[in-house]
Amino acid sequence: MKIIVLMKQVPNTTNMLIDKEKGTLIRTGVESIMNPDDTNALETALQIKEKNGAHVIVMTMGPTQAEEMLRECYARGADECVLISDKAFAGSDTWATSNTLSAAIKRYNPDLICAGRQAIDGDTAQVGPQIAERLNIPQITYVSQLMDINEQSITVKKEYEEYTEILESSLPCLITTLDPTNPLRLMNVTDTWNAYTKPITVLTNTDLQLDLSLIGLNGSPTQVRKTFTRSVSGEITLIKDSGHEAVNSIISALSPYLN
Amino acid sequence: MNKDIFVWIELRHNKVQDVSLQLLSEANHLQAQYKVKGYDFDVVGIITGFQTHDVHADCFKYGADKLIVCEDIKLQEASTQHTSKAIVDIVHEFKPDSLLIGASVIGRDIAPRVAARLNTGLTADATQIEVDETANSTLLLVTRPAFGGNLFGTIVCPNTRPQMATIRPNVFEKRELNKASNTIIEFKTSFDSIDQVKLIKQEPKLNHSIDISKARIIVSAGRSMAKHMDLIREVAEELGAEVGASRGLVETGSITKEHQVGQTGKTVRPLVYIACGISGAVQHTAGMDKAECIIAINNDPNASIFQIAHIGIVGDAVTILPQLKEELLKLKA
C-alpha cells in the first residue's frame, strides 16, 4: 500500500506576539514546527505501515528550510520524502496550492492520502478537500481515529460538533486528521542516525510542468487586499478595587439583563 | 452576468442549522449595500435534502427572498459527494455572484470541494463581509483571522465567480426579517449511483449536555481560577448563567472542554460575558468579543482583556465573586 502524508512546516503561532506599534506580527525568534494537525496524519500512516506494511511518502510544499522537517519524518520511519519548492509557487492561495500538490501526488499514484485538517498559520482547512477534488477521489475530513484499513477500503471515526460517525470509504481516498488525539511518536535512534543518508526528492515546476496561470500568485483566485492586527483601543477607564466599588459597578452593568 | 447572494442552507435530520439562518440575515445587509451601488440582488437559499418542506418557512422568516430546493433521497443527509454535486449544478444553472456557507464541520468539508470544482476562490472562517464601496464591481471584502487569530486579512476574489466564503456559527446574528416573497424553485439533477463513503454508525459524544453557545450570560474563568471554581459556579447559578473557560483552565483538568471558549473552543455571543482571571489572549477573545456586555476582572492592569471589556475591574476575582454573590442574593430577596 502506498500512502502520501502531506505536511506543512509552520511558525508556532500559539506563541506569537504582536508589535503593537507597527500592527504586525513579530516573526523573529518564533520557532518552526510541524503543523499540529499534520502530526496525526503522519502517525496514522506510520501505524498502518507497522500493522499492515506500507510505503510512506511525506510530501511538503515550502522553502528549502522545510527539509529539516522532512529529516525528522525520516527519523520516525518515513520511507521517502519529497519537497516541492519553486519560486513560481510563492503567493499561492489554497486553490493554487492544491493544484501544485495534486500534480506532485499524481506522479506517485497513492492508495491513501493523509493530511492535517488545517494549518495553524492559514487556518483554512481547504487544501485537503481541494486536492481530493482535483484527484477526483473521495474525502473524509475531521478524522480522529483510524478504525480499519485493507486493500479496498478504509474505516475511520469522524468528529462532528456533537456526535461522531464511523465511515467507510473506498480507496484511493484522502483523509484529513485532527490533533492531538493520536500523538506523533518520538524519533527513534536507528532512523534518526540514518535520516541524513536518505535522499530528499525536490520537485520544481520544471518537474511538475504546471501552467503558470494555475500556480503561485497568478493562479490564486483569492488575493489578500490587506492585513492588520487587532486594533488597540485608546484610554480605558479601569476600576481598581476588589470591594464595594467593584461589585456595585458589576451589578449596575448586569441590571438591564437581570429579570 | 452573475447575480444574487446565495446561501447554502445546512440541514441535519431536516433541522435548519442556526448558522445558515444567521447567514441569510447577514446576506440582507449585503443586499442593502449592493442596492446603494445599483445592484438589485436577491438573497437566495439553496436547500439540498429530502422532504424538506417544513424548513422552508424559517428560511423566508430569516431573510431569504427565494429558495432553490433540490430534493433527492441521496441528499437526505449531507454528503460530500452528492451535496457538492447538487450545489455545483445549481451554481452552473443559476450563476450566483456570491455563495456563503456556514463553517460547521459539514460546511468546511463541502465548501472547498465546491470551490475547487467551480474553479473559484473561497475564503474560510470569515468574521466580517462587506461590499467593496470603491470597486466598480460586485466585489466583496471578506475579513478573516489567520496565524492562530493573531492577524487579520481582508481577502478579495476579483476574477472568478461566485465569490465564496465560509462563516463560523455565531459570528453573525439571525434576525426575523419576514420577507414578503415565498418563491420556491424546484431543481432536479442526477447523482452518482455508487456512494463512495458509507455511514456505518453515528454516536452522540459523551458528556455533551452542555451547550454554552446558547447561554444569555456566561461567567468565564481563566487558569488562575482553577482552585476556585466553586466561586465561579455559585455566581453562575445565581445569574442563571453557563460557565465558560479559557484553554488554560481546561488544561488544568478543573473543567471539561465543552466549556472552552475561543479559537479552539466555541464562539459565543451572549448578552453578558464575565471574564474572571482571563488575560485576554487573542485565542480566547476571538471566541467571545462579540458579546454585548463584557465585564473583565483581573489582577493585572495590563491584561489585554481590558482592551475589549466594557467594564474593566483591576481586582481580585476570588475576593469579588463571593461579594457579588451576596449582592445578587440580596436583590432576589
Place this chain on the structure above:
Amino acid sequence: MDNRHLLLKKSYKQFTDCYVKPIAHAIDEEERFPIETCERMKSLKMYGIPYPVEYGGSGADTLAYVLAVEELSKACGTTGVILSAHTSLGAYPIYAFGTEEQKQKYLIPMNKGEKLGAFGLTEPNAGTDAAGQKTIAILKDNYYEISGSKIFITNAGYADIYIIFAMTDPSKGTKGITAFILEKDMPGFTIGKKEKKLGIRGSSTCELIFDKVKVPVENRLGQEGMGFRIAMATLDGGRIGIAAQALGIAQGALEEVINYTKNRKQFNQSISQFQNTQFKIADMATQIEAARCLVYKAAHAKDTQKNFSQEAAMAKLFASETAMNVTTQAVQLFGGYGYTREYPVERMMRDAKITEIYEGTSEVQRMVISASVLR
C-alpha cells in the same frame, strides 16, 4: 558532531522532557526503578546505539551513544546509568569477546532492548583491587560451577544478562580470572540485599549470590584466564559512559541554576545580576564545557584508536569532579531552597557523588592517566 548527532540530541531531549524529567523526582523519593522508561527506551531503539545493525543495534558511533547518556542524565542520573551500565558494561564484553553463537543468543536481544544487561566484577573484598576475586568457577564436564558473591551491581534484579567474573585458577592471580555470561533464572543464582544509597536511588544496586550455579561451557566469555583483560577493556569504555552521565548531571544543574537565579529576586533585583553569582556561573559553565570536550574526545578516540584508556580516564576524572563541584555550587546558589527535596539540585548533588567512585574511583583514573603519561 554532525547533523546526525544534532538530530539525535534533539530526539533524546524530546524523550527526556516527555518521559524522564516528569518522574525523576518521584523515582528518587520512592527508590523506584523506572521500568516504564525502560520499555519506552526499547521502542525508541535506545539500547544498542553504538552496535552494528546486524546485531540488532543502530550502527551509530560512540558519540551518538554518549549524547544519549548525557541527555538522560541532565534530568535523571538514575536513568542515565541504567542505559550506560547496560550498553557499556553488559553488552560490550559480548560484542568484543563473544563467539558468534553468544552474539546471536545474547547480544541481539540486548541491543534490541529485549533483555537488560549488568556487569558483576566487584566483591566485598575486591573493589579497586579487582584482582582479589573470591568467586570461584570449577570446571565440571560441560559446565562450570560458580559460587561466591558480588556487591554493588547496577541493574541487578531487573537485568536478564549478567557478565560475571570468577576465579578459575587462583594460583595464577589476575591471569586466573575468567568471564562468564549468566542468565537471571539460572538455578542457584539469586539477588541479595538491595543497597540504600545516597544518590541514584532509583537505580537498582544489589548483591548477587552464586550457590553452585551451573553455567554451561558455551557461556564462558573468551578463554579461561582472559577475564581480567576483558574486565579492564570493558571498564575503559564504561568510563566514557559514566563521564557522559557526570557531564549530563552537571549540565542539568547549571540549567536549573540559570533559571533560578534569573527569577529569584533579593534586594530588588534578580540574583543573577550580582557579580559573585555571575562569576560562579561563568566558572561552572566553563568547567562543564571543558569536561564536554574531554568526553566527546574520548568517544571519538574509542572509535578511531586502538588504545583510548588515557582519554577515557581523563574524561571520567574531570567530568565527575566537575559534576561534584557544579552541583554543590548549585545547591549553594539556590540557598535554603536548594537544600530542600522540593528542588532538584540536592538530588543532582547526591547523584554526582557516585560518578567519582564507580567504574574506577578518581584515584584509579589518576593511576591510569599517570601510567600512560609517564610511559
